[in-house]
Amino acid sequence: MRALDELVGRAEALVRDNSLPSVRRWKEATGGAAIGYMPVYVPREIFHAQGVLPVGIFGGGENLEIIRGDAFYQSYICHIPRSTIELGLNGSYDVLDGMIFPAICDVIRNLSGMWKLQFPAKLSRYLDVPQNFDPAIGGGFYRKELVELARELHEHGAKPYDAEALRASISAYNENRALVRELDALRRREPWKIPTSELYVVLRAALLLPVEEATPLFRDYLGLVRAESSRRPLDQARVLVCGSFCEQPPLALIRTLERSGCYIVDDEFLQIHRWIKGDVATAGDPLDALVSAFLDDAIESPVRYIGDRAKGAELVARVRASSAEGVLFCAPSFCDPALLDQPMAVKAIDAAGIPWTAFKYAENNGQFQVIREQAGTFADSIKLWSGV
C-alpha cells in the first residue's frame, strides 16, 4: 500500500472508531487525564500545558446506532447531542475524565447540565466565552474563565497551572496551526492534490491525538501529497462549504460532493483548527495571549457576535480568497446558529453575485442521491454558465 493511502487509512480508522482507542493508548502510556471537548473552540493549549489530552468530540457519525440517545431528545433537536449521550452511556467515553462544553448554542449548553446529572463523578464544564470583545470587559471575563478552567483541571488530576508550560504549549499549537494553514493553502491552489474528504479525516484524527503526534501527522501528510504525482486536475467547480461547524457531515457526504463535480476549496468543518487565524503570542503573559487571540484574531462564525461589521462580508472575502466559484450552504438539520445565520449570509453572497445552493443533513444520513444530483447540477451550472 502506498504511504499516502496508509496514512489516510490509519486516520480514517481512528475517526471511525468511537471507542477512542488512541486516547486509551495515550492514557496507558502516560497515566494522564483526557478531557473531551465539543465543537467549536476550546483553548487546547491550557489542557496540554497541564498534562491533559484534549480530545475532540464531534458526534457519533453515520455508523452509530442510537439506542438510548433518542430517549433524551425530541425529534426536532439536532443529532449530535443524542449521539454524544449515546456514546457516554454505552461506555465509549469511559476513558474520558471529563467533558468541556463551549458556548455554541442552547442545545450544547443544556447538554453540559445533562452531563453533570448523568456523569456526576466526572468533570463537566460549560465554557462561557465572551460576546463582548473589549479587552477590559470581555477580555477580563474570559481570562477569569480560563483561570477557573485551569483550576478545575488541576482539581481533576491535572498538573497545576504553570505559565512557562503554557508558553511551550502555545508554541506547540502554533506549529500545528501553521501546518493546517499550509495544508489549506495547498488545497486552495491545487485542490486535486488534497481532496477535502482526505484532509478532513487527517484533521479530525489529529484531534484524537496529542499535539506531539498530530503535528508530525500533518507534516507527513503534507510531504506525501506534495510528492504525489498521479493526482491531476479535473474540470470540477471550486466551492466553499458553509454551515457545518458543529455537527459534522457524514464522510460519505463530503465524498459525494466531490464525486458530484466539486472541489471543496474552503469549509467550516473542524473549525478548532482554524479558529485562531494566526500565531498566538509566546511572549508576555500566556493567558493574556490566549485571550487576545480569541478577541482579536478569531474567525467570524455564526456563534460569535460581530457587532457593527456587515454580516456575510467575511464569507464573501473567503470566497474571493479561495477563488471559489460558488457556495454550498450545508447545515445540519435543526442547527440554530447555522440556519438562523444562513439568510443573512445568502443575502451577502447574492449581493456579491456568487452562485449558491443549500441543503441540510444529519450526521447519520446514509442516502445522498438527492444531494449528489443537487450538487452535481450546481457544479455543472457553474462550469457551463458562470461568466457567460
Added chain:
Amino acid sequence: MPRSDETPATALKDDSQLQQKTMIAEHYRRLARVALTGEKNVYTFVPGNLTELLRSFDLLPVLPEINALQSAMRGKSRDYIAIAEKLGHSEDVCTYVKCDLGMMKSGNVGPTGEPLPKPDLLLLSYTGCFTFMKWFEILKAEYDCPVAMLHVPYQADGRVTESMRSYVVKQIREELIPTLERISGRRYDEDRLKELLRNSARAEDDLVFVLESAKHRPSPIDAYFGGVYYIGPIFTAFRGTEGAVAYYRALRREVEERLAQGLGPVTPDGELKNERFRIVVEGPPNWTSFHAFWRMFADAGAVVVASSYTKVGGVYDTGFRHDAEHPIETLADYCMGCYTNLGLPARVAMLTRYVEEYRADGLLVHSIKSCNSFSAGQLMILREVELRTGRPCGFIESDLVDPRYFSAANIKNRLESYFQMIEQKRAGGVS
C-alpha cells in the same frame, strides 16, 4: 385557510386580566404615537430586560416576543411565519423570530391595529437564549439601527460568581449606559433608577404572594394559563412603574379575596369549582390555541399550581428582589437569574421543589419545537423529577406561535392519559 380556534371575546376574565390588558394596549397606543410625541423606543427581550434602566431614560421598551405571541393569539402568526419562510428562513428555527420578521414585513402592525415604530436601539439582552443574538442580527440588517449587546453569562453551575457579576456590571456601566444617554439625549440619573427599582421590589413582593397562593387547596389561581396574565406587566414594559405597583397590589387583593372565599381559579369558562389535579408545568404555553389548550386542563379539573414559564422574565420566589441600593449590580443579578439562564441541575431542583411544596400530582412538560433553550434536556428533566418526587410526569409537544404544530386531538389524548395515570397512582395508594 384554517385559522386560530381562539374566541377571546367569549373567554371570561377576572378584573386583573382586564386591567393588564388595558395597560398593555395603552402601551402599544403610546408606541404608535411616537412620531407625534418624539418618544424613543428600544427593542429588547423579556429575559434579562432592563426595563427600569430604559424607563429611567424615558425610553419605551418594545418586546418582540410579546409582539409574536400577540400575533399568534390574534390568528396572524401563520401568515407571518409563511412570509419569513418564503424569504429563506428555515422551517427548523424559532417561530417567534419568523413571526416577528413576517409582522415587520407586513407593516409592523401591533395588536391594537396600529403600526409599531422602528427601533431607535436594539438592546440585545443576551440572556438564556442563543437565538436572541441571531434575532437581533436579522433585525439590525432590516432596520439599519444601532445594537447594544449585553452578554449575560450562563449559570451552568447554578451560581453567580463575582467574575460573572463584574462582567455584566461593566457592560452596563461602561457601554450600555453611555449608549442609552446618546439615544435618549439624557444623562444617567441614578436616583431615578433607584426609585424605579424600589417600585419593582414592591411589585415583586406582590407577584410572589400571588404565585405562592397556589400552595393552598384549592388553588385560587392557575399559575400557567392564568399566570401569563399575571406576569404580563412585570415581564414586559412596566416593571418599575407606579402602574405595575398598583396592578400587583390590586391583583394581590383579588387573590386574597379568592383565598378567603375558598374559590378556585378563573378559567375561560368561569371559576373552576372542582380541583381534581394539581400540576406543575415546565415550558412555555402554545399561543395559537391558548384558550383551547387551557380548556383541556380546566375541563379535566386540572389546575396548574406552579410553572417554569412564569419565571422566564425573572425568578422572584427564591428571594431575589431588585435592590435599589445596588442599582447596577441588582440588574446584573436579575439578568443572570432568569429561568432559562439556569443550568439543568438548577432547573430540575426548582421543578422538584415546586412539585413538593405545591403538593402537586406531578410534572407535565410542554415541549416547544421552536425553543431549544427550554426544550433541549426536558426529557431528562422529566425523568429526574419523576425519580426524585415519585410522582408521575407527562409530556406533550407543540409550538409557540406556529399553528401547524398544535395538534389538539393528540395533545388532548396525551393529557387524558396523563390524568388517568395520576388517578391510577392515587388508587395505588401513592400520594
